Amino acid sequence: MAASDPWRTLGRGHEDCLARVEHPEYTLLLARREGRPLGFVLLHPRGVAGSPYIAAIAVDEDARGQGIGRLLLERAENWWPEARHIFLCVSSFNDGARLLYQRCGYQVVGELIDYVIEGASEILMHKRLAGR
Numbered sequence: 001m002a003a004s005d006p007w008r009t010l011g012r013g014h015e016d017c018l019a020r021v022e023h024p025e026y027t028l029l030l031a032r033r034e035g036r037p038l039g040f041v042l043l044h045p046r047g048v049a050g051s052p053y054i055a056a057i058a059v060d061e062d063a064r065g066q067g068i069g070r071l072l073l074e075r076a077e078n079w080w081p082e083a084r085h086i087f088l089c090v091s092s093f094n095d096g097a098r099l100l101y102q103r104c105g106y107q108v109v110g111e112l113i114d115y116v117i118e119g120a121s122e123i124l125m126h127k128r129l130a131g132r
């Protein structure tokens with residue numbers, strides 16, 4: 001996470017990333033293949049307006065483009081079966097991740113201008129979870 005964008009551009013170092021993934025309020029789901037970790041998604045159960053919030057998602061650079069990001073999102077969406085909505089933020093310069101979220105049914109509901117760094121926004125996205 002610390003070695004990858006968007007966190008590098010956002011100025012999140014290793015200690016900061018570690019503190020986030022180890023925070024007791026958060027749930028960390030790992031994707032593994034033959035025991036090897038390939039990606040993760042970090043969730044807060046009530047991060048936005050009382051609904052689950054995807055705080056971070058990343059797939060190992062060598063394993064991208066194989067559907068692991070999509071799978072991690074699906075797991076996140078089903079982690080709390082009673083949840084009817086889910087939110088996430090994506091940095092305005094992160095076109096790849098934004099495409100993933102759009103393809104997975106997320107819609108833009110807001111823009112937080114200069115939220116983490118000057119000159120970049122955090123785009124708030126929302127998905128209504130099917131059948132709930």
Ligand SMILES: CC(C)(COP(=O)(O)OP(=O)(O)OC[C@H]1O[C@@H](n2cnc3c(N)ncnc32)[C@H](O)[C@@H]1OP(=O)(O)O)[C@@H](O)C(=O)NCCC(=O)NCCS
Pocket residue numbers: 004005006056057058059060063064065066067068069070071089090091094095096097099100101103
């Ligand atoms: C964003 C990220 C998690 C996507 O993971 P992934 O395993 O490569 O994504 P998938 O293979 O599951 O892709 C799912 C869909 O999103 C699209 N997509 C994902 N990343 C994309 C990219 N960089 N450019 C274009 N499309 C992309 C794929 O085309 C695919 O669509 P399709 O199924 O209709 O063909 C991964 O690229 C990553 O770790 N990036 C760095 C960290 C990051 O930006 N995290 C998000 C922070 S908000």
